[in-house]
Amino acid sequence: MENSKRSAKYIIVGAGLSGLTTANILSDQGETDIIILEGRNRVGGRIHTNKAIDLGATWFQDHHSHVNRLLETHNIQKFEQFNQGQSVLVYNTMAPAHYFESPQEAPAAYRVAGGSIAVIDRLSIAFKDNIKINTKVLLLKESTSGITLQTSDGDYHAQKVVVTIPPKLATTIDYEPALPDTLISAMKGTHTWMSNAIKVGLLFKAPFWRKNKHSGTVIGQVGPVIELYDHCNHENSIFALMGFVNEGLRDVSDADRKERILSYLEKYLGPEIRQHIAYMEKDWSKDRFTACENLKSVYMSPQYGNRLFEAFHMNGKLLFSGTETSPMYGGYLDGAIYSGQRAAKLLLDQVLA
Ligand SMILES: Cc1cc2nc3c(=O)[nH]c(=O)nc-3n(C[C@H](O)[C@H](O)[C@H](O)COP(=O)(O)OP(=O)(O)OC[C@H]3O[C@@H](n4cnc5c(N)ncnc54)[C@H](O)[C@@H]3O)c2cc1C
Secondary structure, eight states: OOOOOOEEEEEEEOOSHHHHHHHHHHHHTTOOOEEEEOSSSSSOTTOOEETTEESSOOOBOTTOHHHHHHHHHTTOOEEEOOOOSEEEEOOOSSSOOEEEEOOTTSOOOEEETTOTHHHHHHHHGGGTTTEEOSOOEEEEEEETTEEEEEEBTEEEEEEEEEEOSOHHHHTTSEEESOOOHHHHHHHHTSOOTTTTOEEEEEEESSOHHHHTTEEEEEEOTTSSEEEEEEOOOTTSOSEEEEEEEOGGGTTSOHHHHHHHHHHHHHHHHOGGGGGOSEEEEEEGGGOTTTOOSSOOOOOSOOOOOOGGGGSOBTTTTEEEOSGGGOSSSTTSHHHHHHHHHHHHHHHHHHHHO
């Protein structure tokens, strides 16, 4: 249950992976006076699992050391992405599809047992009374004693504030005094990773594709679904497919998009695709807690981790964090954890100074 606390030594803006990482490290080091302000009606940010389907972040690999270490620390299991059987590559709408088997020696992509949200659930436990959801931060105003945060739910006050909102979106907050122009322009120029993605998820009573010796993988930039994968859960009790929708279908009607997706997948996976027991989509570009209105589609991972994000602002009281500020695997889960750890370290260094 939330409490009525409105002032804390630290306020973290955003209850995503980065913000929750910072909160946990600070608290492990005895800095427990923390409030986390979250604009959405849920925690997790770009980690969002609905009915066991990861509509946001899903995969990581062996080289994502921060993710692997976090899972080990909290005893959360990982498992390999299922890829056994025939996969389909659709490279040309006029040519027949190409069928292939994934090389078993390819580096494994892992998923989190229980869905990616299991990580967020674990990191939120200690803060359940101090995470204020439905609290959108609108203005940060510096005073001699700290920073006052005007929000959709009244004012909060902190000595130190960490803003973990994607940098581009963080420019929609007002700052008094204004932030340096160089910083604002770096923030505006930082693409929010995956803010243009549309995901689709389908649940079934049984994994019919596995029975048909199909991996569930369908890849092809030319179709309504550009990537699709098996998304059954770790226990093999929930059967699902999940993938990315072609952005060209963003502005068609919901019914039209769904029909185009189903008839495309029917072609490669068979008529059983229509026997789904649940169908869901998530267009992140329409989510104003991730994406700005002036959307720009970016497909290659941009350069992240501008060094301007390492500095404190408002006289040592304000820090920016979040995956896009990370020089390591910026945009990814690993970068979110890295940035969260860095923010905590910078704040703890101030305590010791
Ligand atoms: C569709 C999709 C697929 C992805 N797939 C992968 C993947 O497979 N592997 C991988 O490594 N990464 C993936 N990612 C990226 C991964 O999700 C992010 O790197 C990570 O979750 C970012 O965490 P964060 O805490 O930095 O930011 P966020 O999760 O964006 O957290 C920021 C938080 O701030 C909140 N907020 C925003 N504005 C305000 C405001 N004004 N006031 C208060 N709160 C506010 C938001 O609601 C959010 O909770 C994917 C992302 C998406 C969207």
